[in-house]
Amino acid sequence: MDQQGLTRINTAWALFQGLLIEALPFLLIGVLISALARWLAPGGRWLRRLPAHPLLGPLSGAALGFALPACECGNVPVARRMLVGGAPLGTALGFLFAAPVLNPIVIASTWAAFPAQPWLLLARPIGAVLVALALSLLLRLIPEERLLQADVLAERQLNQPLSAVNLLQRRSGLVGIAATTATVQQESRQPMSRPPLQEVLSHGGREFMQLALLLVAGCVLAALVQTVLPRQWLLDLGSSPTGSILALMALSVVISVCSSVDAFLALSFAAQVTPGALLAFLLLGPVIDLKLAGLLGLLLRPRGLMLASVGAGLSVLLISQWINLWLL
Amino acid sequence: MAAVKSHALQAVALALWGLVLLRSSIDGRLDLLLRGVFHPLVSIAGLLLLVWAILLVLPLQGRRSKTAAPVVAEALTPRHWQSLVATALIAVLLIGLPPNPSFADLAQRRPGDDSSEAELAFVLPPAQRSLTDWVRLLRTQSDPRLYVGDPVRISGFVLPRNDGPPLLARLLVRCCLADGTPIGLPVRWPAGNPLPKADQWLQITGSMAVQQGLDGEELVVIPQRISVIPRPRRPLEP
Numbered sequence: 001m002d003q004q005g006l007t008r009i010n011t012a013w014a015l016f017q018g019l020l021i022e023a024l025p026f027l028l029i030g031v032l033i034s035a036l037a038r039w040l041a042p043g044g045r046w047l048r049r050l051p052a053h054p055l056l057g058p059l060s061g062a063a064l065g066f067a068l069p070a071c072e073c074g075n076v077p078v079a080r081r082m083l084v085g086g087a088p089l090g091t092a093l094g095f096l097f098a099a100p101v102l103n104p105i106v107i108a109s110t111w112a113a114f115p116a117q118p119w120l121l122l123a124r125p126i127g128a129v130l131v132a133l134a135l136s137l138l139l140r141l142i143p144e145e146r147l148l149q150a151d152v153l154a155e156r157q158l159n160q161p162l163s164a165v166n167l168l169q170r171r172s173g174l175v176g177i178a179a180t181t182a183t184v185q186q187e188s189r190q191p192m193s194r195p196p197l198q199e200v201l202s203h204g205g206r207e208f209m210q211l212a213l214l215l216v217a218g219c220v221l222a223a224l225v226q227t228v229l230p231r232q233w234l235l236d237l238g239s240s241p242t243g244s245i246l247a248l249m250a251l252s253v254v255i256s257v258c259s260s261v262d263a264f265l266a267l268s269f270a271a272q273v274t275p276g277a278l279l280a281f282l283l284l285g286p287v288i289d290l291k292l293a294g295l296l297g298l299l300l301r302p303r304g305l306m307l308a309s310v311g312a313g314l315s316v317l318l319i320s321q322w323i324n325l326w327l328l
Numbered sequence: 329m330a331a332v333k334s335h336a337l338q339a340v341a342l343a344l345w346g347l348v349l350l351r352s353s354i355d356g357r358l359d360l361l362l363r364g365v366f367h368p369l370v371s372i373a374g375l376l377l378l379v380w381a382i383l384l385v386l387p388l389q390g391r392r393s394k395t396a397a398p399v400v401a402e403a404l405t406p407r408h409w410q411s412l413v414a415t416a417l418i419a420v421l422l423i424g425l426p427p428n429p430s431f432a433d434l435a436q437r438r439p440g441d442d443s444s445e446a447e448l449a450f451v452l453p454p455a456q457r458s459l460t461d462w463v464r465l466l467r468t469q470s471d472p473r474l475y476v477g478d479p480v481r482i483s484g485f486v487l488p489r490n491d492g493p494p495l496l497a498r499l500l501v502r503c504c505l506a507d508g509t510p511i512g513l514p515v516r517w518p519a520g521n522p523l524p525k526a527d528q529w530l531q532i533t534g535s536m537a538v539q540q541g542l543d544g545e546e547l548v549v550i551p552q553r554i555s556v557i558p559r560p561r562r563p564l565e566p
Binding site (some may be wrong): 004007008010011013015017018019020021022024025028032201202204205206208209210212213216222223226227229230255256257258261262264265267269272 | 334335338339341342345348349352357358360361362366369370372373376377380381383384411414415418422425427428429430433434436437438439502503504505506507509
């Protein structure tokens with residue numbers, strides 16, 4: 001291998017380490033919030049009281065972002081806890097897709113990066129809610145059995161009332177096969193009792209390990225693509241209003257940077273792109289990027305992940321086009 | 329016994345992740361990878377993971393001595409071992425292979441930083457300005473003639489470019505190396521000498537002058553002294 005190849009591998013390795021080491025603490029925060037919720041509110045009764053209305057559900061899920069400030073990596077374990085706890089699907093999805101933007105840290109960083117552009121301070125959270133609403137409505141078209149991963153679904157059905165899920169679907173109790181994990185069995189026997197701390201630690205540890213390995217895969221992919229693809233190409237593609245939006249959407253997927261700091265990164269090329277493209281960068285990255293793809297795959301089956309990616313892309317494109325029409 | 333083993337395996341994996349983060353905090357690699365504000369977060373996360381691992385293992389000692397104590401049943405599956413092996417492999421690679429990025433390679437594949445500060449809080453005397461200070465000052469007061477003859481003492485890495493001699497550059501990082509964007513100043517390299525190598529870190533003492541660039545007049549550093557320096561401990565600029 002020539003010197004340039006070695007140099008590029010070294011750079012890719014450093015990019016990978018940067019992405020991974022920056023994301024791991026946020027992932028840990030998310031897992032800790034999830035474990036705490038499991039310990040404090042076993043069975044997740046409060047989750048099932050969240051609204052299931054097609055519009056109010058995602059809106060209330062999005063609003064939870066203000067209470068649980070974490071970036072997109074940390075949101076995945078919290079959204080998983082909501083899903084397995086029996087929260088209405090739309091509410092959990094609303095949280096998953098909107099909370100990475102709709103939290104105080106991200107709003108403050110957007111304001112700090114763009115103090116002279118108040119429209120962006122409004123457009124980003126409103127856009128994030130609209131994208132989350134669109135995705136929640138879109139993903140409801142797929143039955144839960146085909147949308148959610150098998151282990152999430154099994155645990156979720158145990159935490160849902162029999163009026164919503166029959167015994168065969170619960171796969172435990174009087175009819176059906178035994179539940180897949182001991183954790184699930186224990187929850188089915190004692191849905192209201194607080195689990196022992198040791199069991200919560202073990203469950204959380206397992207979740208962290210699983211998510212960390214998926215995060216590694218996402219970071220490898222993001223680092224390789226960043227090393228191979230010159231970023232200037234993407235910006236050069238975006239000279240037209242629509243082209244600039246598409247280019248910045250692609251850039252946000254590739255860069256895979258945390259939502260709490262992406263506004264500062266956008267500042268570095270804000271003058272080169274249209275306002276709609278700037279908003280597209282700030283809206284799409286927190287919903288889907290290369291680093292997140294593996295983590296989301298823990299919740300959603302490939303079909304759901306594909307639909308969410310396409311739906312997010314289209315809704316961000318529409319919102320950003322409208323912004324360009326308004327501001328250009 | 330299976331439950332005990334599965335807890336122990338989990339504890340080892342969590343401890344490995346904790347060690348990776350703590351080792352990164354200690355060996356200085358964070359200065360190469362992340363913006364400073366994130367460093368404490370990485371150290372705290374590493375400590376938390378180690379404590380978590382210890383909490384998982386500690387009660388096992390008690391359980392071994394008091395066999396009557398209930399142990400959460402959990403099957404020890406090949407998946408546990410696969411996760412542990414994968415985690416261990418990644419941890420060994422991360423600890424054993426520290427990052428050694430080429431800033432020039434990275435910067436050549438990135439567009440330059442184009443952000444403009446509305447105003448600078450204060451302006452340092454010319455000889456005390458870093459390369460980043462100069463670039464930011466030029467954005468607020470873009471007339472290069474204002475600075476002709478000012479003394480310069482800056483350091484940075486050599487960034488080759490296609491349309492002219494190399495720049496002396498720095499990487500601005502908002503979060504981690506992945507979002508690094510280059511900024512640079514043109515330098516009138518001494519005639520007759522070979523151009524410096526890409527990625528070489530230099531300290532230049534000299535003065536400012538004006539030259540005709542591609543987009544009109546631009547500020548250029550006229551070196552009086554060029555020294556090769558090792559990469560600084562904190563090479564990234566916020």
